[in-house]
Amino acid sequence: MSTENAHSEGTEYLNFIEEIIEEDLRTGRHTSVQTRFPPEPNGYLHIGHAKSICLNFGLAQKYGGKCNLRYDDTNPTKEEQEYVDSILADVRWLGFEPARVLYASDYFQQLYEWAVVLIQKGLAYVDFSTPEEIAAQKGSPTVPGTPNRYRDTAPEENLAEFEKMKNGEYPDGHCVLRAKIDLASPNMHLRDPYLYRIKHAHHHRTGDTWCIYPMYDWAHGQSDSIEKITHSVCTLEFIPHRALYDWCIEQLGIFLSRQYEFARLNLNYTVMSKRKLLQLVNEGHVRSWDDPRMPTISAMRRRGYTPESIREFAKRVGVAKRENIIDVGLLEFCIREDLNKRALRRFAVLNPLKVVITNYPEGQVEWLETENNPEDPTAGNRSLAFSRELYIEQDDFMENPPPKYFRLYPGGMVRLKSAFIIECTGVEKDAAGHVTEIHCRYVPESRSGQDTSGLKVKGVIHWLSAAHAHRAEVRLYDRLFQVEDPASEEDFKKSINPNSLEIAENALVEPALLETKSGEHYQFTRLGYFCTDPDTTPEKPVFNRTVSLKDTWAKEVKKQE
């Protein structure tokens, strides 16, 4: 209930794009809303893309419109089918179904014909200068550019040269098609931008049909226009491109799509650029694109984030034009909030410490009921085996505890959750002085649910019957970087956290977890939320820690230091 209130509070106001849309609908400028999500298939989607997906698909949903998935595949040398597939999968996993799945490459013929129109109008020319020459001729933000001799080539000749470009008569980089706009514009993107370049490269969809490929600025706006996109939403760095976007559409006299820009998502303690993420994968700093430490959607899925939690996160970060760096704590809040309601509780002991209940009969076993989810009575109960030899978490015992420690210590009492109260009566150590085993006595009349002991203990800890526990591998993740903004470092890889992955090799779990399947979510009681990894086998389950539970005690310990 309270979360619903939070939701409604979060959506009571309109973000600036929604305001524009409502105004457009009110004035009749548009009668429906058409958006699109336009990724380049040259990498895996990350949490920043998730914000864009939620925005674009969310807008369409909210206003009864449609949202396309359109691959911006105009550069054959960088794009691959593997990425195409993963992108669609990620969009769907997030909970959105594209109205249509389209490709900018679907429009190559149309784009080519429009380029011919532009040339005929004297608004584009073929330039044989080198990239260096062209760059020099463009001037600088403070110095206007200077025209070269190709700028005044007659349309007929440009037409013929463009034809040669298309027919493959020139090698890569021999010449380019440029728009003829304004070499003195303060907006560098208007200083006769490139429209087409020659690339004798195999395209993942059009094969070898083309050897000239349109640049972003020549492809994007027209693709929007073809799809009758009413609100073309992109990130801030495209603001200077808008003038060119409008120019192309205006010169062609086609459907008037409009571009609006919002601030992209930045998360602290991670990097978001595809280039850097690719580097992390290729150089082995992480295992793969879906290594649970990565900010990619596939990695977050593997780690145990749910689509709902990511959508909620996108809602909470908002949409505005201000540069921002979101605290990962908000992401963690969103997944805890979601999983707290849904995840089944299970007992797991990450670092086992043996406990012998000295006054419990050897060989005896009794089964004790415990709830699967206290937040959800319909989740039911399960039985846990209790016996003479148990395991508890090493963290739950201290020989010399600090103040306010209310777990187990010599002479201290604690409740084993859903079982009995025990008192620590002795400790066994190895030669090095490490505690290897502790001895306790249990209070028979303190059985959970029928406690007549009259004892009151502050601590409640989880446990496992030694004879019934099973081995498991549990992977514990910490932030991948040690600094808030690794991208601003001289070398971002130097700030990689060497302890971002810790594997609990000796972890033990309750028997119910043996049948777990990849992708299932659990709360390991008192530890955190965990998700079964695809590496799991019937013999040895493997879990990823999605996020720990909030740990007030850890905070208290820090304060005491």
Added chain:
RNA sequence: UGGCCCAUGGUGUAACGGUAGCACAGCAGAUUUUGGUUCUGUUUGUCAGGGUUCGAAUCCUUGUGGGCCAACCA
């Protein structure tokens, strides 16, 4: 040394000329057989100067700070 975008608590985001609110984080307390959850209370903010106005976070202006722009990338 050109142009464009932005500026509200620690982090985000509202307030559309009329009481600066919400969320996360923090802090304090209550409840709790998860030091979880839940509940209650609470600290912290309009970048600076000038102007318009009865009244400015909001409009104008100057400055400051941050971001973006000169790839045959998107």
